Amino acid sequence: MDAIVTSPPRIERDDRVRAVADVSGRPGLWFSVEERFADLIGDRADHVAIGLLMPAMKEGRALHIGGVMTDALLHSVNGDLQRLLRLIHPELHAIRVTADEVAAPPSPASGVSTGFSGGVDSFATLAEYLWADDVPVSLRVTHLLNNNVGAHGHGAEGDALWLARRAPLERAAAEFGLPFVTVDSNLDEHYPRIGFIQSVTMRNATVPHLLSAGVGRLHLASAIPFSYVRIDSSGEIARFDPFLVPLLSTTTVTVSSANSGLTRVQKTLSLIGRAESRYLDVCTNGDPRRTRNCSACSKCMRAMLTLEMAGHLQEFCPQTFDIEPYLNGRDAFIASVLSSDGPYPREIRDYAKEIGWHWRASDRRRGAVQKARDAVSRLVHEAASLPLARPLRRALHR
């Protein structure tokens, strides 16, 4: 099969400043920032290589990058980076990546960035790398990034959701005294057969390399604590971020996994007593008209239950959360916490033990019922996939 070939990235200007690379046989790959952040855009093509690596591996096609690539990154891209990606996604093919020109890494820029989505993970990163008294200067956050690389869904709908979600974050960034760099891209178009959760780390790692003229580091807020870091069949790429991000780094751009040592419960507790926490947005309700946390989805419930157990939920109501939807869904949510084997329910149960929190007898009963129901539906699901299931079903219905 033909190689995928890209042109050297070039700068175009419309209402934003766009770094565009043509891609053979498909739409060009572009990233854009506001004019005031144009100086951050570097002149290398490393972001193009990172962005297109998984799509090229999926198709089993060699990838030739136009322009200049950093030698160390090209080495990693042809070696352990692909090996690691293929451990978690065995369907990916090993491919050859080449570039027009290869050069040693230039000196790093002084900017330190982190993504800012308003969620618990990004607040915990700011608590450690912006607000703490003892942050080393070389690690102190100077730029907040907000990327549109697929997290908000596809097409015009995704763009609308991104716009709606970023408005309050822009106000928060102004209050924190940091520039808020919005990075738009059509990268998601290049991942038609690879899901967001399966590739999120690769997508977000493109951005610091794009901005390498002003940014030398990305604190990538970890979603998974060390104790759950593993290569498994879930396909969730973030589960092995601590292994992956060094392979996406050069001496010019360091990508590091921030707060991997903290559990989600510990990160939530770190919000207590912070005035900035009123900007917390943990909600997964996808309604673009939503302007605040719904206080009913599982992520809202999880944060609220943790804060309640710590005795601080009232401080977050009504500015950040509403108590009524929470109370309406609380019993069912606790049943799910007591019946699930997932990492977050387990963290909450561990926290309960640690602080001597007592679940009510009714909570335990509902949890046991839920667990039994889950087990039955798993059995039914497994039975349905057995080769004997169909004739058996037919016989039963005769």
Ligand SMILES: [Zn+2]
């Ligand atoms: Zn919600």
